[in-house]
Amino acid sequence: MTPGSYEVEFGESGPTGPELQRLTGAGADDAERVQEAALRPKGLAEFVGQPQVRDQLSLVLDAAKVRGKAPDHVLLSGPPGLGKTTLAMIIAADMGSQIRVTSGPAVQHAGDLAAILSSLEEGEVLFIDEIHRVARAAEEMLYVAMEDFRVDVIVGKGPGATAIPLDLPPFTLVGATTRSGLLPAPLRDRFGFTGHLDFYSIEDLQTVLTRSARMLGIEATPGGLGEIAGRSRGTPRIANRLLRRVRDWAQVRGRGIVDLEAAKAAxxxxxxxxxxxxxxDRSVLSALCRRFGGGPVGLNTLAVSVGEEPDTVGEVAEPFLVREGLLSRTPRGRIATVEGWRHLGLTPPDTIPTV
Incomplete structure (x- = not known):
């Protein structure tokens, strides 16, 4: 096994072995943590939301099983927490194969990738998370591996170096990326199927939370789950995290039930x-309105005012504020919208810059 990668095996109840340890903590035997690891859906039928991606992916997998061959390579894009890793595991489970998991930052040399590829078995799924961060040298090796199922191992250095071709068994590469625009066209074009995951509706998130509450043994009401779903940014990962925090509050300070009152209080x-x-989010929006009159203000200045790094403000807070219509990005800087002012309970100025 190469550094930065691990295999996942599947039992009847879902991931086992290294994957379960990764999700729950090495050696964890607490029953609740095991249940939390089991929250990932085991098949497309259990996967909530993303109906188009589910339907399209189901066709790809069913057709591959009819032909008795490995499915085409799959690229999954979209914001964090929407289920890209879960879908990769579903692909492997559906095809009855193991999955080798690694990430783009862990593949910084062609040798790293060659070691992973040469150890794959026929029909195995290789999942590379944040594939847009794979090093360029490894990326070029990936082109040949995806298309011709071959890697060229370089022996020696300088003019005397020799490329020895090494045939690979047919495998399926599943790549996940939060920034598909950073993928070079030659790599993107080698994927046979590309699926984009969108943010979830409140109704779908409530369905996710209902299933999670049942699997975690949490007593919950539709009102409580609906309140959590409405505050989860359209993201199942956030919804499940908030569900556990509301459960904590209900057990310690409430009646042990995740209801509307408990959800609001927690x-x-x-x-x-x-x-x-x-x-x-509120710190950024408040600084923009109260300290800078609604903007425009530069990202660096805004980040200093809230005591955060510019990358944190630009990649963590801003996307959600923009999506909610509370903040606008303009060539001159960040601007608070009318809705942003009102969300803070402030009166917006008579005129708000638009450029």
């Missing part, structure tokens, strides 16, 4: 407001 404690904004 999310107030954890500083998640009714639109899903957390402490960082």
């Amino acid at each position: 999310l107030l404690v954890y500083e998640v407001d009714e639109r899903g904004l957390d402490r960082l």
Whole structure:
């Protein structure tokens, strides 16, 4: 096994072995943590939301099984927490094969990738998370491996170096990326299927939470789950995290039931407001309105004012604020919208810059 990668085996109840340890902590034997690891859906039928991607992917997998061959390479794109890793595991489970998991930052040399590829078995799934961060040298090796199922191992250095071709068994590469625009066209074009995952509706998130509450043994009401779903930014990962925090509040300070009252009280404690904004989001929006008159203001200045790094503000807080229509990015800097002012309970100025 190469550094930065691991294999996942599947039992009747889902991931086992290294994957379960990765999700729950090495050696964890607490029953609740095991249940939390089992929250990932085991098949497309259990996967909530993303109906187009599910339908298209189902056709790809069913056709591959009819032909008795490995499915085409799959690229999954979309924001974090929407289920890209889960879908990769579903692909492997559906095809009855193992999955080798690694990430783009872990593949920084062609030798790293060659070691992973040469150890694959026929029909195995190779999942590369954040594939847009694979090093360029390894990326070029990946082209040949995906298309011709071959890697060229370089022996020696300088003019006397020799390329020895090594045939690979047919495998399926599943790549996941949060920034598909950074993928070079030659790599993107080698994927036989590309699926983009969108943010979930509140109804779909409530379905996810209902299933999670049942699997975790949490007593919950539709009102409580609906309140959590509405504050989860359209992201199942956030929804499941908030569900566990509301459960904590209900067990310690409430009646042990995740109802509407418990959800509102717990999310107030954890500083998640009714639109899903957390402490960082509100700090950015408040600084923009109260300190800079609504903008425009540059990212670096805004980040300094809230005591965060520019990357944190630009990649963590801003995308959600923009999507909610509370903040705008313009060539001159960041601007608070009318809705942003009102969300803070402030009166917007008579005129708001648009450029």
